[in-house]
Structures are given as structure tokens and as C-alpha cells.
Amino acid sequence: MPAPDAPDGFPALTSEAQAATTVPPGNRHASQPRIPFASARRTAAGNAGYDAKFERIVGVLRRDSRLIRDIKRVAGLYGIDPVHMLGAIVGEHTYNYDSLDSAQSYYVKALSYAGIRMEFxxxxxxxxxxxxxxxxxxxxxxxxxxxxxxxxxxxxxxxxxxxxxxxxxxxxxxxxxxxxFQPLFAGQSFGLGQLSPLTVLMMSDKVAKTSGLEKLSPGNEQEIYRAAMDPGRSLHYMAAILRDAIDAYRVVANVDISKNPGLTATLYNLGDPWARASEYRRRRAAGTQTWPVENYYGWLVNEKIEVLRGLL
Incomplete structure (x- = not known):
């Protein structure tokens, strides 16, 4: 899949640029960066440690062979390794959400939003x-x-x-x-990929072009929530976000992060990959940074990469 042009405000490299340099796999930090207080508070409130949450999520994924097949299929459509999607799911449900019961539970929740009036x-x-x-x-x-x-x-x-x-x-x-974009719950994201309505809107064109799903309008709030909640749709938006992060670093900074799922997980967690790629490019040119660096969330994904690959 060819990388797109850079969005307005983010200068792309010239056409004479050499082939993108591949970022090595693994973590740049020797130990996990500090976990934000908000994540620690949510985990403490649920009386579960991070290791226990990770193991529970991996267990759910291991039992859900249909979901794993769907992840592989969708990842293929967007030209990414499916382990990037597993990293995003595991990271979200280890640090930013209390539990993952099953993909089926999200289908049920998606239906419950159909009758709720909401407005952006x-x-x-x-x-x-x-x-x-x-x-x-x-x-x-x-x-x-x-x-x-x-x-x-x-x-x-x-x-x-x-x-x-x-x-x-x-x-x-x-x-x-x-x-x-938070007419229901302040600070809340939704579904298997913990997507926000704004992120869904941002990825609407990429998903429509790649998957054939309809393009979304901000005036159709229920459909946006359905896209975030229904795994049959939300997997496409997750893949599009990860594809966009890979494209951003290739187009803006001429580096290939596709072999480092911890970095794509970091960008999935933080958002704004084009601005972050631009800042990384500036730092590298100034000689203050060699490689993009994972955060606490991406660090876990790289640390547990063999477990995640075992699910595939």
C-alpha cells in the first residue's frame, strides 16, 4: 500500500529521498516508562494489577478464534502485520479500560446505542x-x-x-x-479499540476507500458510535489508525516503524502521528534523537511481543 501525501502543514520528504530506514524491533528504554496516574487509579479501583489484566485479555483473545481470524483479515486489507492490532487491543485494555469480556459483548453494546439520542x-x-x-x-x-x-x-x-x-x-x-464529541460520557472512548468519535471521523475516508464501508457524517452520531462499538466495523478503524501512523513516519521522517509494534501502539495511545513524526524529524536533524521511542504502553507491547505473536 503506497504512503499518502502528507496532510496540510506537515512537509513530506522530497522524491529524491532514499528508501525508508527501518526502526529496529524492541524497546529503546531498558525499563518501562512511568505509567500515568489516571491509568494507575483505574487499575487500583478495579482491584487488578497490570499483569493480571494482561493475562486476562490474552486469555480472552486466545479463546476467540473468530476475532483473531477477523483481525488477520482486516490487517491484510490495510497492509499491516496483525500483531499491531493485537498490541493496540492489549494496550487499551491493560491500561485504559478495566476488562475485555469478548468481542460478542461489544456487538451487544453497539445495539444498545441505536436508540439513544445524542448530538455532537x-x-x-x-x-x-x-x-x-x-x-x-x-x-x-x-x-x-x-x-x-x-x-x-x-x-x-x-x-x-x-x-x-x-x-x-x-x-x-x-x-x-x-x-x-463526548455527549454521553466525559473522557470515554468506546469498543474493542477504545475509539473516540472524532478519531472515527478522521479515519472515515481511509476506511471507506479500503473496506467499502460507508463514509460517516458528524450529523449521524448513532452510526459513528456503531462504528466504534461494533467489532465488525471498529477493527477497520483500528487498522486505519495504525496504517496512518506507519505512513506518517515514512512520509514525514523517512523511517519505517512497521517492524516495531511497540511504536505503533505508542502512537495509537497518544494520537497525532503526523505532528509526532514531524517533531521526531526535527530532533533527528538536530542530532538529539536517533530513533522514535516507545511510551509505557508501547513498551509492554514490545516486552510481550512473543506472547502476542503466539495468538496469531
Whole structure:
């Protein structure tokens, strides 16, 4: 699968660039980086240690042969090693979520959202209307894929509206996702891949083009939640996120991270891979960094890579 052009604001390497350098497998940190307090608090509240949660998740995956087949099939569509998807699932459910019962439980939960009325709005103004303001004109100029478009909206929100007073209205000190895309539970992501509605919208074009699933609109909130919750769909969005991270580092920094699942897991956890690839490129050019570095979440994936490969 060829890498795409860089989104607006992220300079790609010239066509004369040499073949991408492969980042070595394994961790750069000798020991696991510090785990954030929020993750530690969630784990303590559930009376389960990280090792116990990891083993439980691996056990669920080992028993669900249908899910493993689906992961392999979807990974193939997006041109990635399926172990990247396993890393994202294991990382999310070890550190950012309490449990993984089965893929079937997410099918059931997806159905429960069908009858819930929800709206992606702030102060009664829907996000579709909000982004028509003149501050977003540069985002709306020309034809852009959904990843570029929603990343642009997010940057304008951060630079112009977040925590500021604009045209007589004060806006909250919240991320774009927190301000508009959490009508049910603050700080919550959903489904097998713990996806946020905004992330689903960003990946909509890539998923539609690759899988044949319909393109999503921010005005159809139920379908976005279904995409996040239903494993038959959410696996595609997970794969698209991981593919996008690999593409970002190849296009912007000329390195291939596809052989290091801990790095793709790190980017899945942190988000914003194009900006992170750009920062890594700057640091490497300045001689202050040799390779991209995993965080606590990606460190676990690399540390347990043989266990994850054993599931396949």
C-alpha cells in the first residue's frame, strides 16, 4: 500500500529521498516508562494489577478464534502485520479500560446505542455548523480527506477558541474532542479499540476507500458510535489508525516503524502521528534523537511481543 501525501502543514520528504530506514524491533528504554496516574487509579479501583489484566485479555483473545481470524483479515486489507492490532487491543485494555469480556459483548453494546439520542454540539451549536465559521476557512478551502480536514479543525480550535473569548463567547479549556464529541460520557472512548468519535471521523475516508464501508457524517452520531462499538466495523478503524501512523513516519521522517509494534501502539495511545513524526524529524536533524521511542504502553507491547505473536 503506497504512503499518502502528507496532510496540510506537515512537509513530506522530497522524491529524491532514499528508501525508508527501518526502526529496529524492541524497546529503546531498558525499563518501562512511568505509567500515568489516571491509568494507575483505574487499575487500583478495579482491584487488578497490570499483569493480571494482561493475562486476562490474552486469555480472552486466545479463546476467540473468530476475532483473531477477523483481525488477520482486516490487517491484510490495510497492509499491516496483525500483531499491531493485537498490541493496540492489549494496550487499551491493560491500561485504559478495566476488562475485555469478548468481542460478542461489544456487538451487544453497539445495539444498545441505536436508540439513544445524542448530538455532537457545544452550547447548543452542532459541530457541523461551528466549523463553518470564518476561522475555519483555510480548512474548508479545497478538497481534503477526512483525516486532514478534522485535524485542521482541531488545530484551529486549539489556536483560536480553546480557553479563549471569541466574538463575545467564552470557550472551555478543553480539547476539540472533549468539547464536541463526548455527549454521553466525559473522557470515554468506546469498543474493542477504545475509539473516540472524532478519531472515527478522521479515519472515515481511509476506511471507506479500503473496506467499502460507508463514509460517516458528524450529523449521524448513532452510526459513528456503531462504528466504534461494533467489532465488525471498529477493527477497520483500528487498522486505519495504525496504517496512518506507519505512513506518517515514512512520509514525514523517512523511517519505517512497521517492524516495531511497540511504536505503533505508542502512537495509537497518544494520537497525532503526523505532528509526532514531524517533531521526531526535527530532533533527528538536530542530532538529539536517533530513533522514535516507545511510551509505557508501547513498551509492554514490545516486552510481550512473543506472547502476542503466539495468538496469531
Amino acid at each position: 454540539s457545544l452550547g447548543g451549536e452542532h459541530v457541523e455548523e461551528f466549523v463553518k465559521r470564518p476561522q475555519f476557512d483555510r480548512c474548508n478551502a479545497g478538497r481534503k480527506d477526512t483525516n486532514t480536514l478534522w485535524n485542521c479543525y482541531q488545530r484551529v480550535w486549539d489556536g483560536t477558541f480553546r480557553g479563549k473569548r471569541v466574538d463575545g463567547t467564552s470557550y472551555p479549556q478543553k480539547t476539540f474532542n472533549e468539547a464536541f
